[in-house]
Amino acid sequence: MPDAVIDAARQFLRSFTKPSRVLVAVSGGSDSKGLLLALHSALGAAEYEGFSLAACTVDHALRTESASEAEAVASFSAELGIPHRIARWEGEKPATGIQAAARNKRYELLAAAAEALGADCIVTGHTLDDQRETIAMRGLRDAGGGHGAAGMAASMLYGRRIWVLRPFLDLRRADIRSFLEGRGVGWLEDPSNANPEFERVRVRARLATSDNVPGPSPGGRQRAASSARSAALIEKHIRVHDALVAEVSSRQAGDIDDPDWRRALLTVATALGGRDHLPARATVERLAGFLRSAEPGRLTAGRVVIDRRSGVLYLYREARNLPLLEIGPGEKGVWDGRFTVTSKGPALTVTAAPAPGERRMQRLIDAGLPMGVAKRASLVAPHIVTADATLEEASAEVECRIAPYDTFLPGFDRIMADAIAVLFGRDRYRAPPVRDVLTEMEG
Template sequence: MPADHAAPQPVSAQHRAVATAKRFLSSFKTPGLILIAISGGSDSKGLLLALHAAISTGGFSAFTLAACTVDHALRLESAYEAHAVATFCSALGITHVTRRWNGEKPATGIQAAARLVRYGLLADVAQTMGAQCILTGHTLDDQAETIAMRKARSEPDALGLAGMADGTLVDRRIWVLRPFLGLRRGEIRDYLLSLNENWFDDPSNANRGFERVRVRQDMSKHVAPNQFTAAAMSRYKSAEQVAALLACHATGFNGLAVRIDPVLAGTIADPDSQRAILALAAVIGGRSHPAGRETAGRITAFLAGGQDGRMAAGRVVFDRRRSGLYLYRERRGLPDVTIPPSGKAIWDHRFLISNSGPEPFTVRPGADPALLCAGPIAAGLPEAIVKRAAASVPFFLGNVPQGITIEPAISLCDTFLPRFDLIMADRIAALFGRDRFVPPPVHDVLTEKSGWA
């Protein structure tokens, strides 16, 4: 139930949610099944109803809706709310499933942990159903809060100011799209009130122990949808430029090392050049984010000096020679991982290894340089770099046993990939010998002007 009911807005504003849903459906490359993540809150419930109305009345009958509620099991009321949402969807003729977060919950970082679990469960359901994508009810208010939090963490650059992307690829397998990023939460609630629909208010949304709640309660309510467009376009253009720089000036050697041309290493002060180098370093180091400000400053200072030599930062060796800048993993902190039969694991956040054999298989570091030399050296990697880098890759690289498959992991992009970074991610994937990422099922609002967000 809503905590309070404000007076409904004029009818034209109430139904802007449906108009937005219709524009969104028009942006799909082909129609199909759409999975909506619904909690019973106003945003997700409004999204489901607006899309249901658009499909019923707007000529989009080739689309089908399904819904999933993730019960995080953090409140006593959550099971009841999930059941109520299931009943609501059933009355609309919409298939609904509930997935529960079982097991122990972390004492700290609960919201971040819940996010990872939630998207993993949603992705599982989407794949089982054969859905084209997952939709969430994030609004313009959520966008403003996200950017305000980034500003508070001293991230005022163009990348941070872009906020949430209108689409994010999760786990390399399913796109999560956000059709309502251009709508205020008040507009969605007005739409629900016009239909005499209620919603659940999660009490955690009023808990100032969470950063987002503090920001939400303290920030100005005056947010214009177009104020984020320029920052989003800047981030997209940056990703495009980084992809071009990597295509011209970077060479990958099967996850062993990366070579960066001296011309790119020498322009480290340029924001896009720095982003390109730090992105590659994150992948080599098995990191899900580029180096922070302090580490990035040390790397920049080293490269700006223009002298040959080596330094280590972020688990990566930066080996600068006359022939180029070489990046490879440091020899410290490398794990031993045992993979059970028919199992898989990500080793050192850098290699996805599968074991289809009948026995457990233990992966440890330290490949034989002699087994690695021929290919990389023929491709232009100095022998000394091969020998150094061999110590930090799986021991069997160069002679993969039967029943074992291995491919590079790209921690920077594999879990959450914002759509405006897709072109950069595809170029990184190519450098590491991997296929392109799954393309989104909708046209790109920034580059193709579909205008659905």
């Protein structure tokens, strides 16, 4: 259905709240090349006045052919009159986890290219086929109440900086290829897409033998609704003190069989632990058993102490395996996954507090926390001195980091992410440039 490709491009452009400059991530494969061509064709209509395109190809430098392939995409973009940039992954590559590392580097380079080319957002050519594979893979390891069934979000905020949009998630790859063939345009085939060492390739092969024809999944809308319910529970039942301690009544905490409350509590705990992902299924089951009990006690899960006393549950980072961070003059670094520290002067060293940190502990006590909780929490706060330790406290800007969302924030989680940001004393995340599932819910 070649017309469906142009229709999807037009529908996507109509979803913008205002005309924008769009950076298309183009690898040279059929999906991204079809996306670039479809958007270029759609922008010929007068109703899209004020829009413009730019393109970027990330050369991961993992194959000898990658440089010439990137140049071929640059030539194709030039034929369309679209500014193009090649971003190359320089330096050594990891021996393991190469696909995850390549994904992280790709978004980092795309964000830099978007800034250089003056783009308001990035678009990628992910398709319904990719979505189907993603849902299958996440279903094998989902521990968060089945939310992996949502798959990829149509919008994703990268690094709190720029939105990445996926306008082709309801299109099949076969339709995009028919669209390209109808215009006499070829594409590149990445050999890694046939390498069975990668999980996605194995899942793709298994799904290819299925009689199931993929259709658009309602999972994104369902997850957005869950995000809204979780956000309401967070705002009503959880308090966070100094970005160090979460406080919730034991009675509410014990409602762990409510999937939205479980998701809310686990996500706050994950942020307190400086972890990017929620705990694994076995850890969640162990934690749930503890929370259903009414007895006082402590449990550690995902680097977080769950401390129950006198009808109140407190959560805070455990005082183990706290790192040392050294940053140069004017540089920025992340400490323990929980705080971003920017030097405002000389080189700095960031550690855990070597002493109880009386001022911070007193603030926690004044907020009504028990002495023991306040003492333990103050011991896992960042302690910052100049590199030569000549000052008790160095000149630095410290901001709490919400690890589950500060690098990759799926659009359907933004309501809950905003609630957590406010809880930790942070500004809300920036809104996407398009009307989406979340925008419709807010309206």
